[in-house]
Amino acid sequence: MTRRSHVPPSPLPQLSGIDPVRLRLPPDPEGRWPALGSYLAERYAGTRGAESMARLLAAGRVLGPGGRVLRPEDPYEPGGWIFFHRDMPPEPRVPFPIRVVYRDGHLLVVDKPHFLATTPRGSHVFQTALARLREELDLPALSPAHRLDRMTAGLVMFSIRPEDRGAYQLLFQNRQVRKEYEALAVHDPAVELPRTVRSHIEKVRGVMAAAEVPGAEPNAESLVELTAVREGLGRYRLTPRTGRTHQLRVHMNALGLPILGDPVYPVVAEPADPADYRRPLQLLARTLAFTDPVTGLSHQLETGLTLQAWDDRPGWETGPLPEETV
Template identity: 90%
Template structure:
């Protein structure tokens, strides 16, 4: 059994809520890479990060344990650690607040607005719920218990203390959280509801849309219920019993009821202007119900957000409506 090497604490602080990169050097002998610069040049040779890493090294922004500044000519240290913050391009702001629904010493549950990613990924780093909450609430050890799609609004749970992180993440891994979503789509009286939709969903990395595999063993299950109808528009309650990527969006589309404002289903649209927030996906994580694994308290939390298309008024595309005060 291979023992996991000890990870030294980072000598660099968070930058706008983002942790520095921690990189362990391979344990290969020094003869393979006589200098740190030689190793990093080879590691990033075929990526767009090569020039960026060279700039970081020359500017003294790559450090070792204890904060010692590392230079390209420094000797390669097999199994050593280096730390640095990536150069990140400016990100268009997501101009909606994050509402606090519940907070105690251990747990934070918030209302994430549309267009805001839960955690850093790809081009969304500083404009994410995790980074913003760390900054705005001064909670540097905050970590997500689960994730919500960037295009979906509603309830997201975070662990405040590192020692509680595993307990809250296990709630979702063990399916001990009851989640209900609200969605708006056209009303088709020919679609018989309520209905439990089961299928095999696969999401290929780098491909925008997930797909259903006909005949394969189901790995995704959703209960779809119609709760109201107004002027040809349906309001639906969606209860996922599994957690596949884009599951609710895929299942609604398979019923011929694609969710209003969806840029992926049934057809992948051209990339939108990242500053255009006029047509949010009309999908909302409405409720979370669970027993807190740390405190033992039973929670039933409800989002304070609304889906604008249901209000039947011009301008619903401007984004989610948040309560004046946190719920």
């Protein structure tokens, strides 16, 4: 069995809640890289990071263990470690607070607002629940137990201590958390509910929308219930029994009930102005029920957020967000 190599502590602190990049230099049996700069130039060649890495090296912002500043001409050291913070473009601040629903010494559960990603990904790095909570609550070791889509609001669980992270993540992997969501969509009396929807959902990397694969073995299951009707609008309780990407949005669309404000289903919309927060996806993670694997406490937690279209129907319509000038 191969023993995992020791990772030295980073000489760089977190930056606005984001850890520095830790990069281990690979073996070089053929001597292709006489200097560190030649390796990094080849590694990032043809990517947007090539110029950025050259700037970081020139500015002395790439460090080795212990804080030693590394230069492009330094000898290449196979198996060595380097540390740096990527240059990131400015991100518009998502102007909604994150409310703490529950906190103890091990566990943090919050209400994530619409438009805020759970964890850094793509163009959303600093404006994520993880980065903001690490800074706002001074919890640098905070890590997510699961994720919500950026467009979905509601309850998200985080582990406060690194040694507890695996136990909380296993709760979701082993389906030991009961989750209920609330969604708003048009009411269609022809759609018989309650109903359990089962299908095979696949999400291809780089493609915005997930898709159902006809005839394939189901890998996604959702219970859909209608709980109220108002002026042609339906309020639905959604209980996912699996956790595929976009599962609830795909299943509601398959029923002919696309969720209000959805920019992907049934049609992928043109990119909206990132500062336009007028029409959030009307999907909310409402409850989390579970037994804490660390403390043994039984939790039944409920969001304090609401879906605005239920009380503000005028101006809302099904389908994608309107096109905006970016």
